[in-house]
Amino acid sequence: MTEKQEAKRHGRRLVVVVYPFQGHINPMLQLATILNSNGFSITILHPEFNSPNHSNYPDFSFVSIPDGLSKTNTVSVSPGDLAATISAINRNCEAPFQRYMEQILEAEDPPDRVAGVIFDGFMYFAQRVANHLKLPGISVRTSAAASLFAFAVFRHHDGHGYIPFQDSLSQLDQVPELEALKLKDIIVSAAANPALLELRAVLTETTKNASAVIVNTIHFLEQQTLTKVQECFQVPIFPIGPFHKLAPSSSSSLLEEDTNCISWLDKQAPESVIYVSFGSMTSMDENELLEIASGLANSEQPFLWVVRPGSVRGPEWADELLPKSFWERVEEGRGCIVKWAPQKEVLAHGAVGGFWSHCGWNSTLESVCEGVPMLCRPFFGDQLLSSRYVCRVWKIGLEMEGVLERGKIEKGIRRLMVDSEGVEIRQRAKGLKEKADFCLSEDGSSYNALNELVQHILSS
Ligand code: UDP
Numbered sequence: 001m002t003e004k005q006e007a008k009r010h011g012r013r014l015v016v017v018v019y020p021f022q023g024h025i026n027p028m029l030q031l032a033t034i035l036n037s038n039g040f041s042i043t044i045l046h047p048e049f050n051s052p053n054h055s056n057y058p059d060f061s062f063v064s065i066p067d068g069l070s071k072t073n074t075v076s077v078s079p080g081d082l083a084a085t086i087s088a089i090n091r092n093c094e095a096p097f098q099r100y101m102e103q104i105l106e107a108e109d110p111p112d113r114v115a116g117v118i119f120d121g122f123m124y125f126a127q128r129v130a131n132h133l134k135l136p137g138i139s140v141r142t143s144a145a146a147s148l149f150a151f152a153v154f155r156h157h158d159g160h161g162y163i164p165f166q167d168s169l170s171q172l173d174q175v176p177e178l179e180a181l182k183l184k185d186i187i188v189s190a191a192a193n194p195a196l197l198e199l200r201a202v203l204t205e206t207t208k209n210a211s212a213v214i215v216n217t218i219h220f221l222e223q224q225t226l227t228k229v230q231e232c233f234q235v236p237i238f239p240i241g242p243f244h245k246l247a248p249s250s251s252s253s254l255l256e257e258d259t260n261c262i263s264w265l266d267k268q269a270p271e272s273v274i275y276v277s278f279g280s281m282t283s284m285d286e287n288e289l290l291e292i293a294s295g296l297a298n299s300e301q302p303f304l305w306v307v308r309p310g311s312v313r314g315p316e317w318a319d320e321l322l323p324k325s326f327w328e329r330v331e332e333g334r335g336c337i338v339k340w341a342p343q344k345e346v347l348a349h350g351a352v353g354g355f356w357s358h359c360g361w362n363s364t365l366e367s368v369c370e371g372v373p374m375l376c377r378p379f380f381g382d383q384l385l386s387s388r389y390v391c392r393v394w395k396i397g398l399e400m401e402g403v404l405e406r407g408k409i410e411k412g413i414r415r416l417m418v419d420s421e422g423v424e425i426r427q428r429a430k431g432l433k434e435k436a437d438f439c440l441s442e443d444g445s446s447y448n449a450l451n452e453l454v455q456h457i458l459s460s
Pocket of ligand 1: 022023024026253277278279280281282306339340341342343344359360361362363364366
């Protein structure tokens with residue numbers, strides 16, 4: 001009997017706890033789809049805030065719990081508010097979650113018994129509830145293994161870690177534990193925000209208490225780091241990523257995807273378009289928007305640009321801001337601007353030759369899996385780590401850091417899309433895609449890790 005059939009036979013249910021932001025909703029619903037196609041029934045538990053669209057997932061049960069935040073969809077919060085938001089969600093959701101779990105455990109039929117709680121690591125209250133109810137709790141890291149490790153390494157106040165860091169440490173270019181990643185990238189946000197330090201400590205402790213950790217990564221992308229994560233956390237680690245390729249799931253976008261950009265891409269030459277998107281949380285000021293617009297216009301490359309409502313501090317939408325002279329410089333049909341794109345479809349489109357990204361981990365994996373080279377503009381948090389991986393470790397992208405200025409943008413785009421330097425980077429990106437494809441195929445590392453995960457859940 002296959003593991004999938006075995007799971008079905010026992011009618012095991014998994015309760016999947018989702019953290020309510022786009023970059024977490026997508027991978028958690030993808031993971032739920034993977035587990036469902038391996039025979040588990042799925043209940044998605046999510047806060048009221050930023051509720052996913054239930055009708056896109058008819059096979060799942062959904063439970064929404066009060067989070068005390070807001071009844072309306074607000075999609076993103078500012079990065080500075082993140083630690084406070086995470087703490088509030090954890091404080092407010094724990095009691096309703098525990099009540100819900102107690103009810104279903106009392107009511108459940110033996111053939112549909114709860115096999116465990118799979119929770120986004122940011123929803124750490126779920127681990128406490130799972131412990132209390134003597135259920136296995138499996139923590140999910142939707143970002144790189146390196147960021148999980150960074151949380152553990154950079155949280156100490158006692159001299160064993162890097163916080164508080166001295167000036168000399170902040171000059172260090174290398175983190176001994178994390179090859180090729182810059183120390184300053186990891187400490188910079190934490191040093192400025194004590195709430196974030198505290199959050200890292202809680203996340204690390206919860207992860208150590210989980211029965212296992214699922215990471216949305218591919219073994220070969222983070223081989224050394226995964227070994228260190230394993231040593232540090234001492235629980236089974238399952239790198240089964242990239243989730244979006246293992247079980248392509250329905251859209252979980254909170255904003256409506258504008259599919260017109262696909263017909264626009266159909267009209268462009270192969271690998272000619274630079275796709276520009278900075279994800280669901282970043283924001284910029286009007287001046288930065290205008291510099292990007294000028295850089296794109298002057299680059300003379302076709303571009304598809306996502307300007308999310310709310311991403312420019314001030315006016316609602318870029319059309320109100322971009323001067324007529326911008327469209328005059330962008331000759332007929334060379335540019336397309338949308339509020340939200342079907343990103344995975346865009347990156348898989350043959351016309352796309354480069355991705356100017358903020359390096360959110362989902363965007364990074366989506367680009368890697370389509371062999372699209374990147375221009376990296378990290379804004380905060382783990383985006384800095386992903387950018388280092390892309391540019392310095394895998395060498396499939398170029399850094400675009402510092403002040404956004406039209407000349408620098410034009411040059412960066414041309415280096416990636418036109419110059420011989422870009423040709424080499426593109427070749428490496430294609431090589432990385434092939435390796436990623438192999439890991440997903442039968443006997444590849446992600447395929448094997450997924451089978452081991454299913455076995456782990458069934459034997460818990
Ligand atoms: N995304 C999308 N359309 C867009 C921009 C982003 O569907 O126009 C998706 C993207 O495919 C990814 C997620 O939104 O799955 C963003 O997650 P990521 O980790 O890259 O960044 P975050 O938004 O968390 O900063």
